Amino acid sequence: MIVVERLWAGYKPGKPVVKDVSFRVGVGEILAIVGPNGAGKSTILRCLAGFIKPLKGRILVAGLDPSKTPAKTLAKIIGYVAPDVKAPPLLTVLEFVMLGRLAPRGSWKVDSEDIEVSYETLALLGIEHLAEKRLDELSTGQRQLVLLAQALAKKPRILLLDEPTASLDLKRQHDTMQLIYDLTKEQGISTVVVHHDLNLAIDYSDKVLVLNNGKVKAYGAPEEVLSSKLVQEVYGVEAKLVVVDGLLRIITLTNRSCRRGLQDAKLETRGPRN
Amino acid sequence: MATHSLAKQGLVVYHRLTRRRRLALAATTLTLIPLFLLDISIGPTPIGLKDVLNVLAGCHSCSETLHTIVWSIRLPVALAAIVTGASLGLAGLLMQTILDNPLASPYTLGVSSAAAFGAALFYVFAVKILPIADHAATLNAFAFAAFACWLVYCISRFKGFTPETLVLAGIAIGSLFHALLAFVEYLASEETLQAIVFWMFGSLYKATWSKLAVSIAVLLATASTAVYAAWKLEALRLGDDVAQSLGVDVKRVRLLAFASSALLTAVSVSFYGIIGFVGLVAPHMARILVGEDHRFLIPQSMVMGAALLSAASIACKTISPGAVIPIGIVTSFIGVPFFLALIVAKKRRYW
Numbered sequence: 303m304i305v306v307e308r309l310w311a312g313y314k315p316g317k318p319v320v321k322d323v324s325f326r327v328g329v330g331e332i333l334a335i336v337g338p339n340g341a342g343k344s345t346i347l348r349c350l351a352g353f354i355k356p357l358k359g360r361i362l363v364a365g366l367d368p369s370k371t372p373a374k375t376l377a378k379i380i381g382y383v384a385p386d387v388k389a390p391p392l393l394t395v396l397e398f399v400m401l402g403r404l405a406p407r408g409s410w411k412v413d414s415e416d417i418e419v420s421y422e423t424l425a426l427l428g429i430e431h432l433a434e435k436r437l438d439e440l441s442t443g444q445r446q447l448v449l450l451a452q453a454l455a456k457k458p459r460i461l462l463l464d465e466p467t468a469s470l471d472l473k474r475q476h477d478t479m480q481l482i483y484d485l486t487k488e489q490g491i492s493t494v495v496v497h498h499d500l501n502l503a504i505d506y507s508d509k510v511l512v513l514n515n516g517k518v519k520a521y522g523a524p525e526e527v528l529s530s531k532l533v534q535e536v537y538g539v540e541a542k543l544v545v546v547d548g549l550l551r552i553i554t555l556t557n558r559s560c561r562r563g564l565q566d567a568k569l570e571t572r573g574p575r576n
Numbered sequence: 577m578a579t580h581s582l583a584k585q586g587l588v589v590y591h592r593l594t595r596r597r598r599l600a601l602a603a604t605t606l607t608l609i610p611l612f613l614l615d616i617s618i619g620p621t622p623i624g625l626k627d628v629l630n631v632l633a634g635c636h637s638c639s640e641t642l643h644t645i646v647w648s649i650r651l652p653v654a655l656a657a658i659v660t661g662a663s664l665g666l667a668g669l670l671m672q673t674i675l676d677n678p679l680a681s682p683y684t685l686g687v688s689s690a691a692a693f694g695a696a697l698f699y700v701f702a703v704k705i706l707p708i709a710d711h712a713a714t715l716n717a718f719a720f721a722a723f724a725c726w727l728v729y730c731i732s733r734f735k736g737f738t739p740e741t742l743v744l745a746g747i748a749i750g751s752l753f754h755a756l757l758a759f760v761e762y763l764a765s766e767e768t769l770q771a772i773v774f775w776m777f778g779s780l781y782k783a784t785w786s787k788l789a790v791s792i793a794v795l796l797a798t799a800s801t802a803v804y805a806a807w808k809l810e811a812l813r814l815g816d817d818v819a820q821s822l823g824v825d826v827k828r829v830r831l832l833a834f835a836s837s838a839l840l841t842a843v844s845v846s847f848y849g850i851i852g853f854v855g856l857v858a859p860h861m862a863r864i865l866v867g868e869d870h871r872f873l874i875p876q877s878m879v880m881g882a883a884l885l886s887a888a889s890i891a892c893k894t895i896s897p898g899a900v901i902p903i904g905i906v907t908s909f910i911g912v913p914f915f916l917a918l919i920v921a922k923k924r925r926y927w
């Protein structure tokens with residue numbers, strides 16, 4: 303359970319970048335935060351993870367105030383995934399994933415459960431074959447999956463994911479979000495995920511929160527709060543909301559495309575290389 | 577059943593990863609034994625390895641002189657090489673980890689200049705910082721080394737005790753003491769100047785059993801603390817943000833490692849003078865051998881440091897029989913080619 307009430311946050315006093323934000327993520331619920339670059343999405347996650355103190359407002363994460371809870375306690379219940387990580391090249395993937403479980407513990411001992419769970423988590427994300435690779439031998443997307451594995455291997459009650467699919471291929475984006483969605487439901491996790499892809503945000507969330515300039519522009523179930531007017535207002539991009547096969551899609555329209563003026567050919571039915 | 581075999585597979589992978597590290601650590605530790613014995617046997621009066629073993633085993637038939645040479649000269653020096661090498665290796669590793677910098681060494685934060693300044697104060701002005709009659713140069717050196725570390729800590733604490741502020745504060749304080757040292761040297765007579773220079777060269781012949789007891793105690797205490805906090809230190813290598821998200825109290829761990837490294841360095845500099853290169857290179861050699869896993873990297877750095885200094889101690893005596901070349905000079909001669917060979921042979925990035 304995550305409760306955020308009238309949160310103001312920023313990096314310098316008197317210069318808030320998150321302004322009066324409130325939301326609530328229940329057990330087994332997933333909230334997607336979207337918004338333009340610099341809107342304050344990552345800042346909200348950092349507040350929830352306890353990295354920065356709010357200027358004003360109240361945060362409760364699994365019943366704890368992150369700004370007053372020791373990092374060790376938070377690390378055991380929160381799985382936080384940064385957009386990328388700077389890692390020493392000699393670290394192996396398995397070790398990196400295990401580090402998530404071992405670092406908060408304060409002892410040098412490794413249980414076989416730590417190894418097993420870490421490896422199983424890699425397998426869950428379909429990357430167990432990378433276990434013995436060094437971190438600098440991975441592609442960006444593979445590294446992103448490894449980061450996610452580290453957070454999941456902790457078996458957290460709270461998941462805070464900052465653009466977890468930004469570097470993944472089309473299938474992996476959906477597989478990974480589906481996995482996160484399922485785990486959230488099955489294990490009663492409270493998940494907050496930041497996206498730039500509005501359609502991913504729609505597909506794998508209970509609620510979305512649209513942030514612009516640090517302020518909440520919309521908050522609620524995607525089909526209830528999203529509109530082409532909102533997209534125009536927040537991003538300055540013309541968009542159309544359509545329902546295809548029962549799915550809500552946001553399609554961006556731009557008269558700047560170099561492909562504009564195409565005739566409606568039978569694109570759907572033709573095969574590849576045609 | 578599927579997950580069961582998956583777990584098993586994970587264990588297999590993990591053991592494959594650690595087996596290599598175990599082997600490397602065991603093999604290099606074993607090489608310390610011949611180095612140690614050779615270090616005892618070589619000298620102005622060569623002693624056969626058999627005799628060395630006999631004397632060490634406490635034989636009664638051995639001659640009195642042999643007994644004296646081994647127990648009161650050779651053994652303390654050989655042990656000092658092992659213990660000091662291990663101390664510098666560990667101190668260097670801790671510095672590189674907390675400063676997040678491959679160029680860091682035990683002397684990066686100005687400990688050596690401060691210690692040398694303390695010793696020089698005694699040689700030139702007969703100043704005694706601590707009210708103790710004996711070992712004034714050593715105690716002065718230690719006091720100033722500790723003082724410099726405390727200054728560095730206080731300064732960097734103003735700006736969050738980050739790696740950058742630590743380095744900058746350390747370099748500033750180091751330069752300050754360097755200048756002070758130069759000034760004292762300028763005022764010194766030729767004789768005292770020589771004493772200072774010789775003090776700084778670093779020599780294990782200052783070893784005594786009581787000094788050894790102190791350095792062994794410090795080494796054991798700091799090494800066990802470091803190994804216990806192995807995963808936290810490793811997490812620091814991922815950057816402060818990530819380490820914090822992994823539940824590491826970044827500032828506390830950094831302070832602990834800094835204090836350990838400072839203590840190790842202060843003890844070794846004030847006891848034996850400045851022995852360069854070991855603390856910079858031993859951690860790198862260890863890292864190439866066992867990777868970032870600090871449970872292995874910590875002891876491996878200590879073993880590499882000990883081996884390097886032991887080998888240097890042997891080389892000191894063999895290069896020019898009769899004259900004792902200061903060990904601080906020899907460490908570089910021995911270490912550089914070995915180190916370069918390792919780096920060239922290892923084609924991939926390792927920092």
Ligand SMILES: Nc1ncnc2c1ncn2[C@@H]1O[C@H](COP(=O)(O)OP(=O)(O)OP(=O)(O)O)[C@@H](O)[C@H]1O
Pocket residue numbers: 313319337338339340341342343344345346
């Ligand atoms: N460490 C920092 N110090 C000072 N200001 C910062 C810091 N990090 C971010 N900011 C500022 O805070 C604002 C919000 O940043 P934040 O990282 O939360 O944006 P975001 O919504 O995550 O953007 P993006 O989509 O680009 O990741 C920005 O204006 C940024 O300039």
Ligand SMILES: [Mg+2]
Pocket residue numbers: 343344345464
């Ligand atoms: Mg961001």
